[in-house]
Amino acid sequence: MKGRAGPATTPAKRPPSARRDRALARWGRLSEGRFGGLLVTPATALMVVFLGLPLLYGISVSFQLYDLRTATRGGWNGLDNYRALLDDAIFWQSAGITLRFCAIFVTFAAVTSLLFALALNRRFRGAGVVRVVMLLPWAVAPIVAGLMWRSLFHGSYGLANALLVQAGIADEYIQFFADADIALLIAALGTSWMWLPFFSLVLLAALQAIPDHLYRAARMDGANAWTRFTDVTFPGIRGVFIVTLLIMVIVGLETFDLLYSMTGGGPGFATSVLNYLTYVEGFERLNLGRSAALGVIITILVVLVGGSMILLLRLQASRQTRSGLRNIR
Amino acid sequence: MRVAGVATARSAESGRRRRKAARLLGSASHALIIGFLLVWTLLPLVWLAIMSTQPERNYTTAPLTIRFDEFSLRWFEIMLNKAEFAAAGINSIVISTATMLLCVSIGALAAYPLARLKMPGKGAFLAIIIASRMVPSMIFVVPMFLLARTLGLLDSQLILIVVYTALLLPFATWLLKNYFQQVPMDIERAARMDGCSRSGVLARVIVPLAFPGIVATAVYVFIGAWNSFLFGLILTTREATPITLVLSRQVGQGYQPDDPTLSQLAAAGMLTVIPVLLLMLFLNKHIVRGLIPGSKG
Numbered sequence: 293m294k295g296r297a298g299p300a301t302t303p304a305k306r307p308p309s310a311r312r313d314r315a316l317a318r319w320g321r322l323s324e325g326r327f328g329g330l331l332v333t334p335a336t337a338l339m340v341v342f343l344g345l346p347l348l349y350g351i352s353v354s355f356q357l358y359d360l361r362t363a364t365r366g367g368w369n370g371l372d373n374y375r376a377l378l379d380d381a382i383f384w385q386s387a388g389i390t391l392r393f394c395a396i397f398v399t400f401a402a403v404t405s406l407l408f409a410l411a412l413n414r415r416f417r418g419a420g421v422v423r424v425v426m427l428l429p430w431a432v433a434p435i436v437a438g439l440m441w442r443s444l445f446h447g448s449y450g451l452a453n454a455l456l457v458q459a460g461i462a463d464e465y466i467q468f469f470a471d472a473d474i475a476l477l478i479a480a481l482g483t484s485w486m487w488l489p490f491f492s493l494v495l496l497a498a499l500q501a502i503p504d505h506l507y508r509a510a511r512m513d514g515a516n517a518w519t520r521f522t523d524v525t526f527p528g529i530r531g532v533f534i535v536t537l538l539i540m541v542i543v544g545l546e547t548f549d550l551l552y553s554m555t556g557g558g559p560g561f562a563t564s565v566l567n568y569l570t571y572v573e574g575f576e577r578l579n580l581g582r583s584a585a586l587g588v589i590i591t592i593l594v595v596l597v598g599g600s601m602i603l604l605l606r607l608q609a610s611r612q613t614r615s616g617l618r619n620i621r
Numbered sequence: 622m623r624v625a626g627v628a629t630a631r632s633a634e635s636g637r638r639r640r641k642a643a644r645l646l647g648s649a650s651h652a653l654i655i656g657f658l659l660v661w662t663l664l665p666l667v668w669l670a671i672m673s674t675q676p677e678r679n680y681t682t683a684p685l686t687i688r689f690d691e692f693s694l695r696w697f698e699i700m701l702n703k704a705e706f707a708a709a710g711i712n713s714i715v716i717s718t719a720t721m722l723l724c725v726s727i728g729a730l731a732a733y734p735l736a737r738l739k740m741p742g743k744g745a746f747l748a749i750i751i752a753s754r755m756v757p758s759m760i761f762v763v764p765m766f767l768l769a770r771t772l773g774l775l776d777s778q779l780i781l782i783v784v785y786t787a788l789l790l791p792f793a794t795w796l797l798k799n800y801f802q803q804v805p806m807d808i809e810r811a812a813r814m815d816g817c818s819r820s821g822v823l824a825r826v827i828v829p830l831a832f833p834g835i836v837a838t839a840v841y842v843f844i845g846a847w848n849s850f851l852f853g854l855i856l857t858t859r860e861a862t863p864i865t866l867v868l869s870r871q872v873g874q875g876y877q878p879d880d881p882t883l884s885q886l887a888a889a890g891m892l893t894v895i896p897v898l899l900l901m902l903f904l905n906k907h908i909v910r911g912l913i914p915g916s917k918g
Contacts, residue, residue, distance in 0.1 A: 327738065327819055328733075328734030328735075328738040328739070328743075329740060329741075331730045331733055331734050332730070332734050332735070332740070332746065334731070335727050335728060335730065335731035335790060335794055336731070336746070338727060338786065338787055339749065339753070339787065339790060342783060342784070342786075343753060343787050343791075345764075346764035346768060347756065347760065347761070347764070349764040349767070349768075350761065350763050350764040353763055353764065353767070407654050408658050410654075411658065414651060416651070422655060422658065422659065424902065425659060425663065426658060426662055428662060428663075428666065428898060428901065429662060431848075431894075431897045431898050431900070431901040432666070432848075432894050432897070432898075433847070433848035433850065433865050433894065433897070434848065434850065435850045436669075436865075436868065436890045436894050437665070439868070439886075440665035440666070440669050443668060443669060443672060444664070444665060444668055448681065449672075449680065449681040451664075451668050451680075454682070454684070455683075455685075456683075457683035458683045458684045485662075485665065488661075488662075516643065517647060545757065546757045546758070546759070548759065548850075548851055549850040549851060549865075552850070552854075552869065553869050567757065570759050571759070571762070574763055574766075575762075575855060580763050580766075580767070583762070583763050584763045587757070587759050587760035587762070590757050590759060590760070591756055591760050594755055595755060595756075
């Protein structure tokens with residue numbers, strides 16, 4: 293290899309052959325664009341073959357009659373899968389559950405992650421330890437997180453029940469997961485638990501980007517803590533906050549593992565969000581066509597949310613540029 | 622309301638008292654929030670740890686009778702000795718390691734041009750990376766299942782490695798691109814001026830200097846593959862089952878009032894989590910710095 297950069301650890305080289313020299317010269321003469329293109333090829337190939345093509349194939353299956361149980365593999369049936377879904381009461385039930393789940397999850401996660409971020413934005417004893425501890429849920433597999441939260445509220449061996457009975461608040465163990473609303477709530481809490489590290493850190497980074505002199509100016513103007521928050525802090529992180537909210541919605545739409553181990557979609561059907569229904573349709577009811585259609589619907593929802601996120605970011609960026617605010621940051 | 626500049630001694634004193642009270646209130650609520658954060662974060666972990674090291678009767682009835690002298694690791698032993706569970710552990714190790722190596726190597730190759738070189742289609746590539754993060758993985762289950770079935774690769778480690786690599790590669794490439802961009806351009810330029818080839822720059826300059834970032838990316842990919850569940854559920858049955866899937870099978874589907882051997886189940890959960898927790902604690906600083914660019918610490 294040419295170049296003196298790096299430690300000289302190579303042993304005595306073979307006498308360079310003319311052919312080798314020509315090959316190296318050809319490599320070196322590759323234009324930057326071509327060289328870059330070459331390096332990018334393995335990644336591109338992998339993504340096209342194992343992401344792009346399956347995506348297209350999945351979309352195409354959603355337009356086919358493909359039922360493993362009745363072993364029918366008909367051809368195209370157009371929008372029949374979609375029509376059947378939209379006519380299915382279960383679909384709308386699941387959509388409602390998804391909406392409620394997202395609402396609970398986003399509300400709780402938004403408030404809590406903001407609180408955590410604000411609290412972490414201060415210097416205090418043990419801040420380093422808290423940062424490390426706070427990240428742990430990020431590393432826990434969602435399937436295990438579901439198990440953990442199930443174990444906290446289980447009707448037969450849950451910690452919550454043990455504490456409630458011990459404190460005399462309850463007479464006997466409560467079947468939390470037998471109640472549709474409570475089960476959904478616990479599922480939202482569990483999902484929050486997994487994601488708060490990420491959201492808190494994102495908001496924390498945004499908080500740290502707010503220049504100190506804005507706070508000092510506010511203090512000099514006599515602003516109290518609340519006013520400082522509404523006039524300095526929140527406007528400073530508003531963009532990031534909105535993006536975070538939208539990511540939370542996407543997370544809510546994509547939750548699966550935790551629901552599988554925590555509630556199995558139950559009790560009955562109460563926590564079967566659209567994502568869960570997609571799995572059930574495809575691999576319990578074995579209707580691959582409808583499952584694919586559900587997958588497409590969820591993807592459209594996610595793209596809509598993500599798209600509005602990008603739009604909002606662009607809007608805010610242009611608004612800031614126009615009002616000259618951009619230069620301050 | 623005090624008029625600025627007209628401050629008598631008395632109002633200065635009451636102002637100071639008010640500020641002190643506000644600060645105390647702030648400190649108290651701050652401590653409360655941090656306390657809540659710690660309890661909230663640790664309680665599920667601690668409870669699972671307790672369940673995995675205590676006999677069932679100690680924690681399945683109120684009042685709780687957690688005893689130090691009944692602490693035992695025997696449920697861990699039992700789970701590790703279960704053939705299915707041990708085999709699943711090995712599956713997960715193999716699959717996660719292979720995925721990590723593939724993602725980091727292929728990703729590093731792609732990240733270098735994205736970080737440094739002029740290249741047509743760079744913007745498109747980045748757009749694809751962002752798009753791939755937005756697409757829910759659930760949409761891949763049907764096509765991946767059919768693809769695996771056609772290729773006869775159902776229930777093989779290989780198909781999981783392929784799927785996980787495909788899913789994690791975009792983000793890994795993006796992470797590596799960011800890390801590569803943090804390497805100072807001057808060093809690169811100096812190396813190039815010394816006659817180092819472009820691939821030489823990548824191998825001898827960028828990689829050593831961005832090594833912490835590469836490690837962080839590798840850990841991220843490993844954890845992502847290890848924690849995956851959905852595709853293990855869809856694509857494997859017996860041979861290539863990862864540890865997350867075997868764990869879920871211990872639980873059974875849905876709400877079962879008589880789940881067997883709770884402490885064993887908890888031990889299995891702990892075994893699924895501990896390797897990743899250790900990795901994270903070990904490399905915590907790098908990971909935080911890498912995932913949230915610009916964050917302090």
